Amino acid sequence: MKSLSTIAQRLADEIRTQDWADAHSRADGARHNRAVDRKGGEQLSPDETEVVRMNVIWVVAQALAEDDPNFSIRAFAKAAGATDKWLYNKDGRPNRGIEAGLRATAE
Structure with a gap:
């Protein structure tokens, strides 16, 4: 497997560690930690959470792919x-499916 650039690895780490289960109902950025959260609230199912995570992966990957031909x-x-x-x-x-989630870019 190809290694990632420093910035791509940092972005991947942030995406992986973020709690996406309630991303649809709150906006508190990278600081969110449900383990110490006192607000509670509606949460997505595990499958719904994975869809959110994949959409974030594709959006970030689109920008990285446009910047790095070896991405x-x-x-x-x-x-x-x-x-x-x-x-x-x-x-x-x-x-x-992973590759199909990116837009083709005109060169």
Whole structure:
């Protein structure tokens, strides 16, 4: 697997460690830590949370891919916490869904 640039790795780390389960109902940036949160509130299901995470991965990856011709969306998605459901087919082969989430850019 390709290694990521320093900035891509930092962004992937932030995406992976963020609590996305209530991202639809609150905006408190990178400081959010539900373990010490006193507000509570509605939370997404695990599947819904994964959809939010994947959309964030694709949005950030789009910008990184446009900046770096050697960028690997697959390596980035894995580092950002994408689950195997998004990365592999049922038979264990890599699927193309990760790559399909990026817009083609005109050169």
